[in-house]
Amino acid sequence: MLSAVARRALTGAIQVVRGCGFLSSPAMVPRSGHQTLAAAPLPAVQGSPGVRQAQVLDHKRMLQVEWDDGSCSLYPFAWLRDNCQCPLCTLQSAQARSLLLTDLDVHTGMDQVQLSDNSKVCITWPDHHRSEFEPEWLRKRCFSPEARQARQEKLFLNEREFWDSGLQIPMADYEEVLHDDKAALAWLMALRRVGIVYLKGASLEQGQVARLSQRIGFLRLTFYGHTWQVQDKPSANNVAYTSGRLSLHTDYPALHHPPGVQFLHCLQQSQQGGESEVVDGFHMAELLRREAPEAFGILSSLWVDFTDTGSDYCDFFVQSKNRIIDVDGEGRVTRINYNNATRDSTLDVPLDQVQPFYSSLKTFVEVMNRPENVFAYRMEPGDLVTFDNWRLLHGRKSYVSNSECLRHLEGAYLDWDEVMSRLRILRKQVYGDS
Known part of the structure; x- marks a missing residue:
């Protein structure tokens, strides 16, 4: 339980995010399921006691x-x-x-x-x-539990705003985020708190995800390149490069350190199908912990094998061991690692743990797929979605592929270290704090 001082510190941080607009009253929310993300307001400045x-x-x-x-x-x-x-x-x-x-x-x-x-x-x-x-x-380095909690929250923004199918996605203008520090700060703070932010108004040409990444620092290079094109491709080296349905997943659990943040820019949408789906993985994990604690214990302790092989930016054969649900020393969920397509047929667990693992994973997937937990949206050309790949599981409905209207998204990854670095710098520039 947080102390009074820590609660006040966290409340102040959350109020800044609320001021960004994504927790405004329902009457103010457009029917499209988005909320306008306003510039982050300046907080009240209080002097430190002598x-x-x-x-x-x-x-x-x-x-x-x-x-x-x-x-x-x-x-x-x-x-x-x-x-x-x-x-x-x-x-x-x-x-x-x-x-x-x-x-x-x-x-x-x-x-x-x-x-x-x-x-x-x-x-x-x-x-x-x-x-x-x-x-x-x-004073900033006081060792009291309250001061330590407040300091860590300021540095890492670990408190999250959980959501379900009633999500109102924070929304901002792409060009404004590129050129205005307050807008960029509001974007990154909402990305950290909510896990997903929608940017409107990107031009209909490749390179916009790379341009946005320069606002933060640099892109994460993977075996699929600095950026990658999500299209229906012959002899696809990834299930995302087909027109079939993608089940809810996180990207790249086949790496021991999966990318933390993902950008997806819609260049062309299909005429039929292709709607995106997201769930709040941290919220789903907490639901699982409450409803099926044994399943939560298994998924947060067993190491599961993932694999990815093929050729793209270069040829690759990657293997990893990740827990489906990562928790820290305090039991707080820190990352979800789940992609059914790249879950390896190798399962390095004791024989008597195989059936409990499958039962636990099935329970978790069923929780995620409950209609009340899934938020669906349709990207249109010029839309660019940014989301937390450690937290959100995302998917896509199948779509009709034809040469006249070939669905095309451009994607890119960043790591949370770079994103949080830019957030702290922007906060210092906007707020003047250190």
Whole structure:
């Protein structure tokens, strides 16, 4: 359970996203199933409290800092010495640690602590080295559970907005996202929170997904190239390159580190069929955990083999072992790895686990395919959808293929590291925070 401080921090973050428009009242939602994604609003800025006093607690080997608002923070001696900000210990131009761990006395004491006129915490160590810490720098690194939770949420935006068939996809203008920092920030924040954002107005020519990727950093190169063309192809090297129905899946679980984000740009749509389907995989996993905990336990613990072979950007024969549901140390779902087409016939599990695995996977797929959980939409030329490939499972209805109207989407991948890097940079540029 989150503390009051953490809840306030998370609520503030969620309100920023709500201000983007995707949680507006139903009466304001267009019938097409989209909501306009407005520019991210500027948050209220509050100053960090100054230091009232700093006290050495030798018996605990910690420094206690009391703030002007009456709260206190504790900092271990070893951590303070390890993070000395002086030019000898930190390369200022890179904000990278220069102090070697071999030179760090992890059992160091503290000779003296003083407050400077501008409230810096000044420490003298037994070897006469001197460290100075800005109040705001220390405050942001408080070790209390509440502060740690708020800091991690700000860095990684781990809280999600779950949804089902009633999803209203956040929508933004493609060109505005390319040229306006507030619009780009709102796009990335919604992408992280909701998992999918729809961009309108991209030109009807290849290269728009690559152009959008430059707003973030760079594309993820895979065996299918930097970008790839989703079309009905003879002798297809991927089931996506056929006109048949694609069941709900995540892309590329045949890699140990599947791409985190996917872009799909519609250049030409089929005259009949081809509608897209998505489900919130994290939400589905939580439903499974609640309704069938044994199945959740099996899918989050057994390692399943995936494979992909063929030739495209180059020839490839990839193998991976992934759990269908990845969870972190706190039990939070972090990634879904499921593609029925590339699930290998090799199943490296004990014999007595084969039937429980199939039963568990079948239960999960049935949960995902419930009509109340699936959101369907139809892309039109110029539409570009961006979504979280670690979270969403997506599919496509079959379509009629003919030479007069050949369905054509261009796709590309990015990784979450690059996306979150750009989000933090944009947030700093728009909000002015660090």
